[in-house]
Amino acid sequence: MSVSSLALAIFLTGAQAAPNAVPATTPDTTSPAPVAPALPADAFAAGSTTVGGDGQQPPADSAQAASSDKPDLSDNDSIVVTARRKRLATPTDPLVGVNAASFEAIQAVDKLVVGPTAKSYEKIVPKPVRNGLRNVLINLAEPIVFVNFLLQFKPGKAFETVGRFAINSTVGVAGLFDMAKRKPFHLPYRQNGFANTFGYHGIGNGPFLFVPILGPTTARDLVGRILDLSLIPAVAGKPFNDPLYGLGTGTVKAMNDRVEFDEQIEVARDSDDPYTATREFYLKRRRAEINALHSPEYRRRKGIPDPVLPRIAPHVPNGAVPGSPAATPTTSIPNSTGMVPAAPAPETPVAGTPALAPAQ
Numbered sequence: 001m002s003v004s005s006l007a008l009a010i011f012l013t014g015a016q017a018a019p020n021a022v023p024a025t026t027p028d029t030t031s032p033a034p035v036a037p038a039l040p041a042d043a044f045a046a047g048s049t050t051v052g053g054d055g056q057q058p059p060a061d062s063a064q065a066a067s068s069d070k071p072d073l074s075d076n077d078s079i080v081v082t083a084r085r086k087r088l089a090t091p092t093d094p095l096v097g098v099n100a101a102s103f104e105a106i107q108a109v110d111k112l113v114v115g116p117t118a119k120s121y122e123k124i125v126p127k128p129v130r131n132g133l134r135n136v137l138i139n140l141a142e143p144i145v146f147v148n149f150l151l152q153f154k155p156g157k158a159f160e161t162v163g164r165f166a167i168n169s170t171v172g173v174a175g176l177f178d179m180a181k182r183k184p185f186h187l188p189y190r191q192n193g194f195a196n197t198f199g200y201h202g203i204g205n206g207p208f209l210f211v212p213i214l215g216p217t218t219a220r221d222l223v224g225r226i227l228d229l230s231l232i233p234a235v236a237g238k239p240f241n242d243p244l245y246g247l248g249t250g251t252v253k254a255m256n257d258r259v260e261f262d263e264q265i266e267v268a269r270d271s272d273d274p275y276t277a278t279r280e281f282y283l284k285r286r287r288a289e290i291n292a293l294h295s296p297e298y299r300r301r302k303g304i305p306d307p308v309l310p311r312i313a314p315h316v317p318n319g320a321v322p323g324s325p326a327a328t329p330t331t332s333i334p335n336s337t338g339m340v341p342a343a344p345a346p347e348t349p350v351a352g353t354p355a356l357a358p359a360q
Contacts, residue, residue: 092208093279099210103275106212110265118258132176134256137249138189139168139175143235144228145192152192152200152293160187195224199290208279213254216282284310 087096122130142165149158164180164187172179180187198220199205206219214225233241240246258265271277291299292307299306 087275092205092283094207095209099208099279100275102210102212103278106210106215107269107274114254114258115262115265118255118262121255122259122262130256130259133252135168135172135178136175137253138178139165139172140232140249141228142168144194144231145190147231148192148194148197149190151197157190161190163187164189193224194227195221196290196293198224199286200293205283205286208283210275210279213250216278218283218286221286281310 087100089096093099142161146158146161146165149155149161163185167180167185167187168175168178171177178189179185181189203220205221209217209219209222211217211222214222217225229246233246268274268277288307288309291304294302294304296306298304
């Protein structure tokens with residue numbers, strides 16, 4: 001085949017492959033056609049490249065640079081997307097957004113300030129001294145317990161409280177030692193307050209609140225707590241109405257509670273939803289405490305369930321066998337007096353709460 005015949009065949013083949021192409025014009029033979037620079041074979045190995053404005057492919061190093069800007073999604077890598085937990089307001093917790101934010105802020109402050117301070121307090125102050133300070137604060141609160149037992153129509157427990165106060169204020173050296181619970185007196189400590197009295201007489205919780213310093217509470221319990229803190233300063237006067245006295249005793253109590261329940265606090269933080277667990281545990285426990293103020297006969301007559309302290313479902317670590325010690329750690333939640341451990345058994349009172357014994 002002659003050269004002219006071969007050229008004609010190539011031209012006809014190109015015309016059939018692109019019937020819509022713009023007709024070719026006579027080339028300008030006076031100037032040579034531009035020749036695209038040769039590209040290395042691996043210039044396109046990284047994937048698609050962008051065609052330049054002049055129709056040429058970019059250099060190989062540009063293609064590799066563009067490829068390096070993309071995330072490396074190898075088999076061993078993954079993209080983790082986290083989303084903020086959305087909480088919906090309920091009749092029990094209408095201020096859930098504010099409460100949850102307060103809870104998270106307090107947890108952050110505890111990790112940065114309160115926790116480390118409490119650890120230093122634990123190292124500096126010996127345990128017998130810490131226990132003595134705790135006993136003094138309990139003894140100072142006995143008049144509040146006495147008044148509320150009277151308001152709950154329980155004169156027997158009210159006068160037992162008077163006996164405890166008298167014994168510990170004298171034999172117990174101003175309350176440093178809880179001699180009243182020992183032989184031959186056998187007068188145990190029973191916590192009580194105006195919030196319990198309100199609940200005993202049928203006043204409901206009101207909305208749940210998470211208040212700085214006080215922790216989880218309700219509208220009813222918050223009012224009761226304010227009355228508890230105001231009674232003795234209003235009646236006795238100095239030094240109980242001195243702000244420095246209130247600040248000092250409050251700080252000592254907070255440090256003692258934080259030291260006592262440090263391990264349980266750390267466990268509670270591992271919960272899937274610490275805020276919700278705290279709220280539900282607090283409300284259930286308070287309901288049990290109020291029910292315990294009524295006699296068994298009254299509860300049966302009114303259809304009130306027997307008081308049983310709730311438990312927080314522990315967080316099971318990955319790989320732990322259900323029922324094993326690793327899968328059932330001791331859990332705890334904070335309350336208005338600090339962190340308290342979950343009850344070891346339903347009939348065992350939680351530390352820092354009223355004994356769930358039948359009312360007189």
